[in-house]
Amino acid sequence: MKREEIVERLTLIFRKVFNEKDLVLRDDLTANDVETWDSLTHMLMITEVENEFQIKFKLKDLNKMKQVGDLISIVESKLQ
């Protein structure tokens, strides 16, 4: 799957989970930039991403996700 398609599908998930209709994903986007992105909604987003791409994260993967770019890279590597 191409990176653009991953970003497109992630954008839909982010908009739904964080309840932000116009949210645009950037590599350097972090929880500090989205008001409703906290430790509670974070895990809901993770579950949605796993279901969407049919992948399973490890706890160590979660610790490496400092910004959206990291999430995209990890999803990309899981799909290869």
Added chain:
Amino acid sequence: MTFTSFNFLIFFPVVVILYNIVPAKWRIWFLLVASYFFYMNLQPVYALLLVAVTGFTYFSTRSIDMSDKEKTKKRMMRWGIILVLLPLLFFKYFAFINNAISDALVSSGLSLGLPKIELLLPVGISFYTFMAIGYIIDVYNEEVECEKNIASVGLFLSFFPLVLSGPIERAGNMFPQFAKMQSSKYSDLVKGAKLMMWGYFMKLCVADRLGIYVDAVFNNIANHNGTTLAFASVLYPFQVYADLGGYSLIAMGVARCLGFAVIPNFRRPFFATSMSEFWRRWHMSLIQWLTDYIYTPLSFILRGWKIWGIVAALMLTFLISGIWHGAALTFIVWGLVQGVYLSIEAMMQGKRSKFEKKHGLGEKWWYKLVCCIVVFVLFAFSQIFGRCANLQDASDVIGKIFMQHGPLFLDVTTLGYALTCLAILFIIDFRDEFLPNRFRLFESRYIVVRWLSYVAVIMLILSFGVLDSGQFIYFQF
């Protein structure tokens, strides 16, 4: 020795001066010796526990680092955590469990005459144990590099500004600073002194003054009516905020005078408009620790249950937080109440957000004010369990608040001083929250305003402060 003791007034300037005199390569050892001297001034024998926890932490992290196999790394992490936790479990919970079993046997007529055990809790053990566990897990997760210098690990766990009550620091923040210890800069000394001054004001003028009234009421629940108990319950969260918040500012200031930047612990919590926001502003270092090492792994394991997995993880996390605060049923209930608040909020979040957007409430000042008051009342209610000695007392307080009204007990002098200082603290917090770059006092560009502010705060401390070296509330944890 504590920050409010006379000894500290001598110890601190001496340490700052010597720190800047000793050669850079010896500074780490100097601070290690100074930190142990500081700790041993309070509880000499228990410094051995600190040494033991340092040893366990050092050897487990080194073993994790040197091993190539994932299985061995995991085993060493688990053993490290168990060994580091053992002293905390023994000193904090052994007496509670032993006495509970003994009481149960006596009440069921099966008395075995077990001796009751009362151990003196090693001060700071809950804090340095959490720091050690965090470091071990961070090394396992490859979040931080394993520190090879045992003096650094020793200093990380015993660093005197933090050892008694935190903030619960992270290896990732402290080790890089230990690696390049430089002389104190003038700007650090000034910034540190300002933080300390405001911290002493919060502790001595607000927390300890409020404490006189709150203690008088809560230590004599039977003789006070519901109106007085409700008033004391409203004051108690402010007392805790000023006590631990003040302590944290002094800790940050002391560290800053030596050139170290320590993480903050509070960010004007009473301006939070939701419980989850409140917990991002209150005792932040503990909550961040619990989020990273308890809540995240738990909610990750339980993520298949979706929102219910989050609810379960929240309940368990705050249950652990309650137990961390103390081995008593009151703290367990306190933790569960927080878990219930946050769970309900998590389940309602979507609806609340839609409601606020539909009616355009997000930016309305009166709506924010109502939310702040609701959050405060909910937290103050939960703190009744944190303040009372047992569940019976807590239920008496709650019962009286709702059922038994009467004239308010007034200690005019104490309340006059306390509420004046609380009002000053509130105004400064209000300014920092809503007008962050205006009406600066300590940071004014006019030297006259700056110095008048310093003198005013020092005068306030000397006039209104409780200067008999009162204990900090969080020393008991």
